[in-house]
Amino acid sequence: MEQVVVVGGGPVGLWLAAELGLGGVPVTVLEARTERDPHSKALTIHPRTLEVLAFRGVVDRFLAEGLRIPNGHFGGLDDRMDFRVLDTDFPFTLALPQVRTEELLEEHARTRGARILRGHQVTGLRQDADSVALRVTGPDGPYEVEAAYVVGCDGTRSAVREAAGIAFPGTPDTTWGWLADVVLDSPPPSLLSVSGPNGGLMVVPLPGGAHRFVGGSDHTERPGELTLEEVRATVTAITGTDFGMRDPHWLSRFGNATRQAERYRRGRVLVAGDAAHMHFPAGGVGLNVGVQDATNLGWKLAATALGTAPHGLLDSYHDERHPVGADLLLSTRAQTALMNAATPEVLALRTLLSGLIATVPEFSRTLAERLSGLAVAYDRGAHPLVGTRAPDLRVGDTTLFTLLRTGKHVPLDFTDEPAKHDGWEDVRGAVVRPDGHVAWASGDTAPDPATH
Template structure:
C-alpha cells in the first residue's frame, strides 16, 4: 500500500500544501515530530501576499478575530506608504502565526488530510516509482510509501539532507531572542511599544492582546549563550538592557525562543520524487512576514502541479517548473532581507539617504510590493516579459475581485483554475469550447470588467497566476495551448 503524498512538517507551509492537495482530491499524510500543532511561533506579521492567498482560499475571515489590520509597511524599519498602492496592497495584518497554524489545522482536517503529530521523519529512500519515508512514532518505527515526499520540515530539514540537496549560505554572529510577557500595568514595556534601532541591534515590543506583549531583541555581532534551551527572563532582560538601557522585571516569559541571522538557499527544490518548500528550501532574516509569504507561495505553486501529476494529466516539465518558478523567488527573498539587515546594522548615514529615496513614488511602490510579497512574477515562457504585464502575476485586486464576483471566490476556494470572461455582456461564447474535457479543473466565470485588469478575458492558474489574456479586439488564439500547458491534452472534445 502506498499514499499519494507524504508531507514532512505541519507548520504553516506543510499545512497549506496539505489543504491545496486535498482540494484536488489527493491523499495526503502529514508527519510532524511535535506532540501537537505549533501553538507559539516567533512571527506575527501577515503581509498582503499572504492575505491574498488566505482570501482566495476562504481562510481570511476565520483569522480576523485573532488579529488586526496594520496599515503600514517598512523596509529595514524605514517606513513606507502602502496607502499609495491600495489597489495592489490591501493591508498588513498582525496575527500570531500560531493562530494561523490553528486555522490551517482545522481546514486541513476538514478537507480530510491525515495529520500525524508525534511522528518524526528519520530517513528517506526513493526509486523511480516511490519514496520510502521512515519515521519514529508513539508505537515505534515505521515506514510510509508514497508517490512523492515534500519536505516542509524547517531549516534543519531531515528530508533535505536525506535527498542530498545542499543548503549553502552563511550565518553571522548574532544573539536573537523573542519572548511573550504579561506586563504589569506600570511596566516599562508598555511605554516602549514599537520597533526601534540601536547601535548594537533592534528592540521591538508588540501587543499580542490586552494583557500580553511580545519582546524581540536582536544583537548583531554577539555570540548567543551556549546550549539550545529557550531563553529565560534574565537573558531577555539582559539583552533589552544592553540594547536600550531599559530595565524591566516582568517575568517569567509565557513562551520564548531564539532566532538567528542566517541566510541559506537550497541548491535545488527537487530531487527526483522529493521536493522542498518553506524554510527547508530558504532561510533568511525574518522581516515583515517575508518568510511566511515566500513559503506559502511555495505551497500553492507546488500543490496543483503535484495533483496534476498524480491524476496523470501533468504535461511534460510541469513538476520541474516548481523549481524554475520558485527558486528565483527564494533567492530574491534572501537578497532583499540581507539588504535590509545591512541597513539595520551598523546604523550609518546610508539609512538617512535611503529614507529620502523612499519618498519618491516609484521607489515607494517598488519597495511596498517587494516587502508585501506581491511583486512576484513568473516568466511563463513569454518571449517579451513586458509585452503583457498581467502574465505571470496574481490577478490584481484579489480581495476586491473575490467580493465583486462570488463565482470567482467560489472557484478560488475550491482550488480550481478559472477562465474569467470580463467582456461587456460576456457569456463565455467563443471561449467555452476549449474547456471540453477539463470539467472540474477549470471554471468559466463571467463578470463585469475589473479595475486594474486590462483584458477582456484571463486564464488563471489554480494559484491565481494569469497564464493567458484576451486583449480588446483580439481573438482567443493561444487559449488551447495555455490550457494544455497547465493540464495537458483534454480528456475529450
C-alpha cells in the same frame, strides 16, 4: 501506497495538504512533534498570503482574530512603509501568533481530507523511478511507508532534504537577534521602532495583551540563554525605559545563517518553506513565502499525481519558486545589515533609507510590494499580465477569488463587460491559474473554456 506524504505539520505542510486535497489527492501528514509548539516564531501574515487565504474561502477566520497593522518596516527603519497604498483588498499585515495560525490551517486541512499523524518522525528515505519509501519512527516503533511523492516541509533541519541528497548551501551564523514576548505595565501607545548608538529594537503588540520585543546584537559568537534581565537592560539602554516589563512568555535568540536548497525537486521528493530556504527573520516573511511555495506546488503536484499534468509542470515549481527564495535571501541579508550593526556608517545608511521611505512614495511602495509578496511574477508571456498575480476582479455577479475556490484554472471573458481595474482595461480574455497568477491574457481574443 500513498499518493503523497507531506513531512512536517507546520503552516506550510498543513496548507500544502489542504491544497492537494482540493486537487483531489489524498494526503498523509507526518509530524515529529506530539504536541504543537506553544511558542510562535512567526507572527505576521502579509497581504499576498491573505489573498491566498481569501481565494480559498478561509480568510475571514484569520481576520476575525488577528490585529491589522496598516504599515510595515524594512530593516527596522524608523519610517515605516504605508501598506494602505497597495493594490489589494488587504492593505495591511495581520498579527496572529503562529500557534493559532496552525490551529486554523489544521482545521482547514482536515476539511480537505488530510490525515495528520503526530509523533511520527522521518529518519530516512530511498526512492526509485516509481516511488519513495520513508523510514519513520512512530509511537508504536519504526515502520516504513511508500508514497508516489514526498514533500519535505520539515524546517531548516529537514530530514527529507538531507536524505534526498538535496544540497543546502549558504552562510553560517555571524550575528544574532533576540525576541521577548512579555507583559508591559506601561506599553508604548502604538508600534515602536527605535535605533541609535546603543542598538535598535521594535515593539509589536500581540493579540491577548502581551508585547513582542525584537532586537539585534553585536555578538560575534553565539551568546548564552536570553534572560529577562538582559532584555530589560538592553531595552532601557535603547529607549530609556523598560515599559514595566514582566511575566515573560517566551525569550529566544536566533541567528542569521542563510541557506537555500540547490534544487526544490529531486526525483519524487520536493521541499518547501523552511526546508527550502533559511534566513534571518527580518520582516516576518518566512511563513508567508512558505505558504506561497505550497500554493504554487499544490495544484501542480496534484495534477501530476493524478496523471493529468502536461510535461514539465512539476519542474516549473523549482523554476518559479527558487528565484523567489533567492530574492527573499537577498532582502533578509540587506535588512540584517541594517538591523544588527550600529556603526556610524550603518546609522547613516539607515537615516538615508528611512528618509527615502518617508519622502519618495514610489520607493516606499516598491519595497512594500516586494515585502508583501504582491510583486511576485513568474515567466512573462506575450501579454504583460502573464505571470503576474491577478487581483480580485469583478466577474459578472461574482469575483475572481470566489471562482478560484475550486482550485482550478479560471477562464475570464471580458468581451461584453470590460474589467474595471488598472492594467486590465484593454484585456478581452484571460485565464488565471489555481494559484492566482495569470496563465494567459489577450486584448483581442476571449478564452475557450473547453481548453481550460
